[in-house]
Amino acid sequence: MKYMTGNEIRKAYLQFFKSKEHLILHSFPLIPENDPSLLLIGAGMAPLKPYFTGKLVPPSYRVTTSQKCIRTDDIDNVGRTARHHTFFEMLGNFSFGNYFKKEAISWAWEFLTKVLELDTDKLYVTIYPDDKEAYDYWHNMIGLADERIFKFDDNFWEIGEGPCGPDSEIFYDLGPERGCGKPTCTVGCDCDRYLEIWNLVFTQYNRTKDGKYEPLAKKNIDTGCGLERLASVIQQKESNFETDLIFPIIEKVIAISGGDYSDPRQKMAMKVIADHIRAITFMISDGILPSNEGRGYVLRRILRRAVRFGRLLGIQDLFLAGLVDTVLDILGDEYPETREHEALIKQIINTEEKQFSATLAQGMELLNDMMAHVGDDKVLTGAEVFKLYDTYGFPMELTEEIAGEQGFKVDKDGFQAAMKEQQDRARAAHTKVSAKVATPDTTKLDQSKLVNDESAVKATIAMIGKDGVEISEARDGQEVTIILDDNPFHAEGGGQLSDTGVLCAAEGKAKVTDAQALPNGLVYLIAEITEGVLRTGDAVDIAVDKQRHLNLARNHTATHLLQAALRKVLGNHVNQAGSLVTPDHLRFDFTHFSPVTQAELDKIEALVNEEILKNVPVTIEEMALDAAKEKGAMALFGEKYGDVVRVVSVDDFSCELCGGSHVANTSVIGSFRITSETGTGFGVRRIEAVTGPAALKLAKDESQELQQLAGLLKAKVGDAPAKLEALLAQLKDTEKELAQLKKDAALSDMDSILAAKEDIGGVPVVAASAQADSMDNLRDLADTVLDKLGSGVVLLGMTHGDKVNFVCKVAKGDTKKGLHAGKIIKAAAQAAGGNGGGRPDMAQAGGKEPEKLAEALKAGVQAVSDILA
Template sequence: GYTPRHHTFFEMLGNFSFGDYFKREAIEFAWEYLTKVLEIPEEKLHVSVFMEDEEAYKIWKDVIGLPEEKIHKLGVEDNFWSMGDTGPCGPCSEIYYDRGEEFGNPEFGSDDDNRYLEIWNLVFMQYNKDKDGKISPLPKPNIDTGMGLERIASVLQGVNSNYETDLFLPIINWVSEFTGKTYNPEEPKSINTVSMRVIADHLRAITFLISDGVFPANEGRGYVLRRILRRALRYGKELGIKEPFLYKGVDKVVEIMYETYPELKANKEFIKGLVKSEEERFIKTLNRGMALLNEIIEKAKKEGRKHITGEEVFTLYDTYGFPVDLIEDIARDNNFGVDIAKYYQLLEEQKERARKHWKSQAKEVKEIYLYLKNRLEDNQFLGYETLQVSDARIVAIVNGNEVTSEIKEGEEAELILDKTPFYPEKGGQVGDTGIIEKDGSLFKVFDTQSPTDGLIIHKGKVLFGSFKVEDTVLAKVDKERRENIMRHHTSTHLLHSALRNILGEHVKQAGSLVHPDYLRFDFTHFEGLSDEEIKKIEEFVNEEIMKNEPVICQQMSYDEALRTGAMAIFDEKYGDNVRVITAGISKELCGGTHVSRTGDIGYFKILSESAVSAGTRRIEAVAGRKAVEKGLKEHFLIKELSQILTTKEDELVEKVEL
């Protein structure tokens, strides 16, 4: 909102060449598109090139015919593009639109240059930089160009700011109508103008982030979304808005953008619900924090200082949950500084205290497993077809952190087999248990894990006898436990479909746990479920179970799976070939184990529904034997209460209320 051309969300146009056309063609294409297709006057265009890129300079001068005074040679910081510290890189040439002398006569490319608007960047990816900083030519140079839609729209629509284009102005007009405040682009630094621009910009980012599966959180990209949303709310407060309002503006963003992005229309109600929920939560924090921050600022003024101390910032953040970026914004509006360095020092000290009480949850692959993966062929998993393999061969034994050749009675160890029916924990499904045996020897498997792709380890203990590398053994999965797991896993697929059918297609899986005793399913939704909704979901799943349809497993390419309508889980990593599970109306990509027919599940019952975080709910449920056990337990409990209170079962509630 403070500049007319930078945004939290923008649309990038571009063209690419991978080993095909290069510098001359890219420049000619860009010039033709701007001057012939978009009909921008040639005299309004300037370009910059990397100071050492004579080839690009000559193309602009000799081929395009641009006067030398309109070709500006700039340094590495401006005109040399890199993907990172290492990797592909190369010079670039930027095309600028001259907005005219009324915007001053600044030095070309300077920080305060508002006259020359960069509209297109042509990157000539012709080098590779190694870890030592050495640059060498790529065997096949590439072209990567980028043109901001919002900037080129401002040029073509003849306005002085991106915010006056038809991409932003309808949203700004909505804010103006909603607040009764006037938007004046001629006063770009006025609080009304800045606030409306911030809200318009942030509303676009919020809508697209949530539609793409990013939800408010306290870390990662979810935290970025939360910061953007809260900043927009804070500027709404500057316009006199005291209640949730951003969720209403989602309608305007969708109205402008849905033809190009039709998923926005499908996800609109979910986006609005989640935004409203987040607004309501933060308004409480904002009101409390703003009052305290204003007291801090007034106190500082009386003390004759023009900054907020690091201790004050830390207290606002740590005790009251007030976002630091908003503290900085408010301080800037009051011409105050912020001792951010001291704040970060205090924050780091707090983190260090926390580290002493909590162990890191990061999962690292032990060196012993990496060694075995490089030494052994991939273990063959046969557990989809069978729960027992009679001719498995022990290919390695791990005892502690060492590879050994033999384990004896009483020792705990990890066995690795050339082939196994044991499913290792992954995709939310717990690992199998069971036994591995040979004549006179028995190994009890407590857990099965896959620390790295292609390696399956069986954790357990030798109950009697001994085992050596190269022994041929019988590997046998605990059948009843696996069947309970399969019932719960297929139930999660049916539950997912039920949620999407009853609550809406905005529902997406956000995590799961498939256990022999229960299932846990996390999903995107903006509010708690009513008793009636839970009843409908449970009935839906049980109807699918009673249809007793076959559960079909198919192997196909990832792209083909998506074309058939199979659902992929957000954030899950998939290979080129995937496994597609069709169970009744459900069709999902899944590597887990499942029942043969939906009827094999037997019965499904929801135990609880609760919140995990903003925009994420959790259902815990049971299926099969566990669901029957739960039903019987409740039945006998009701029967016992009925006898104690000497009343009929269907009159229990009325009796208790008396």
């Protein structure tokens, strides 16, 4: 076995299969394309599913990839084990009906033993018990003895609906020192001795929605070989995390934190951070942004988990973005898309980490409150701890550590039960998602005869599909997919919604509600049959919704002008971070470090309208990607481009790669109005705007609203702003006077409060009810009383509806005598049906029985006496 770096292993794998006539494809993005069954790409074969099912013609019948993958099913195990990751690379070689088991097994063995030079005596395989063919190849062709071939019932690969079949796994023996020591330890044992490094899936069947296994017309090969696992074997490392693919990140974390990798607790935290920053970098580079749902939630969860473990290592400053450079040093050359979005990746990470730091502080307050209200057993319930974990991102370990320092315990069983409930709900929801691909098998279509022509008004139906299956006809009420031989509908893409319209045949009509493009560019329509019947081969008259199409084109061209204007006004650091083009409005997300001022928005809006008034032609050219980049064309964030791209230019003002609809010249846009500018919560700003008819309607609506406002103010339209400003200034003065009156009222009974002073063990103590309308005022009043006393204890209570609230302040010098505001206020609050706690010098609490206020104050005084006794 010879030493190789992780990057060398990847290159060797791809080149080996290139020598076996495989086409090397760059990794697909982590966002699945046209596959509603997947949230993220989690396996090498996932993006290739249409080729396995035969619904699309592959670019080659032999393909090899190193696919970036994200899995979060076992996120809580990351860092605890040697192999679990959120992000990993899956090496794979695939055959779409070309070769099968013999070649797959032979080439796997050749690569492992000849190229990587692994010790053949340490290799073992598993097979499906009924797969005699695989057994014969391993035993007779490769020459493995029976004792090194294991038959397991779970050697059958499937992930719900779709292609599946028996598989054969290859294991490497890491040696008895890595095992459990049991006499029964062998392949399949739960210990770390026998490591699975490659899975060969013999895809023979297609599992239908109702659970049937139908033989595929062409048998396929799908293999998965974990790059990080293979590196750990070749580099002879204890785990994937010690390989050169990950450990440099850990070394950077050690340098930042000053931590100790030999400490098991710190070691786990460092592994989590190193794993998660890889996932974060690649997810953002593929167009995923933090949010509270879907892929964005996965990203946010991973990022927050990394921050939490950074805090456990004692890192208080922002640190995650600083690790991106190390990730790019390792993987940036293999995945250039990460380098292209480096600035955006770092900005989003910084902003999200900063925001979560504030959330952590809020979570700490809730944890302190939980501990203040816990029972005498000092056990935090599992439900409460899970709420901290689920809502505020507190890991149970962090809660346990903080609580333990103050003598509290965590109900771990209750926490796990709450966690399982959530996981069960998530699994139940996931099983409801259909795994179908929207179109039937399109490989029999002659794509050279299928054209996209925006001017087409007549066409022939080339194919009709229902639930992923080709049908010959569709009748009234059915929703189907339709492929035309001459298609004028523009497909959804690049943030732009699709065209809609109507198809009319001799015996039926259909309403086209959506248009989507397959990876090979073929456009299919989603349509509802509204009348009669449509059949394959029918001639149809086409009516695209022209007004919708024009409004989409207006808003899309305006989006390009907006991005160019933003860069001119705010700077070249502005990059697109998402967009939405609808017939009614446009939305554009972009990177920027602060809110855009009104003056800047006015300038941006003016620049766009200036280009509109110039009546500039919009030119569209197709050229090689390299030529487009030389021309200065900007790429859209998260979009995937082929070798030939479409370049949309507006004179020398704007030049972008884009496949969307556009106007012929800028004057068609009419006018451009910005309607809002906001932050999205992760270092990206968002502008929404309207054009054409929507901009005209906005101007009319605003004029009517201004006239209505002037009428209410009994002023002329031109005088309305000044009069409103004067009224607001008057209102502000009135609010200040009212606030002062309330404060004066709270202080007016100062004499009666001070009269309650008593001396306990030489310490002045004031316990009294007070008039206040808020906790802020009650705290201010307590501060004032303590200032008057000069030292001692102040305990104030106020009733508010059906509740009672308390504030306790203890002079700093008196805390040294053992006086503790948290303990004093807890005694008072419990006497009034509540609970509470806090710091030695300040605490606040509440109760549910306001009628017991006097009794509660006495209890507080008694607590002071008990402490000083």
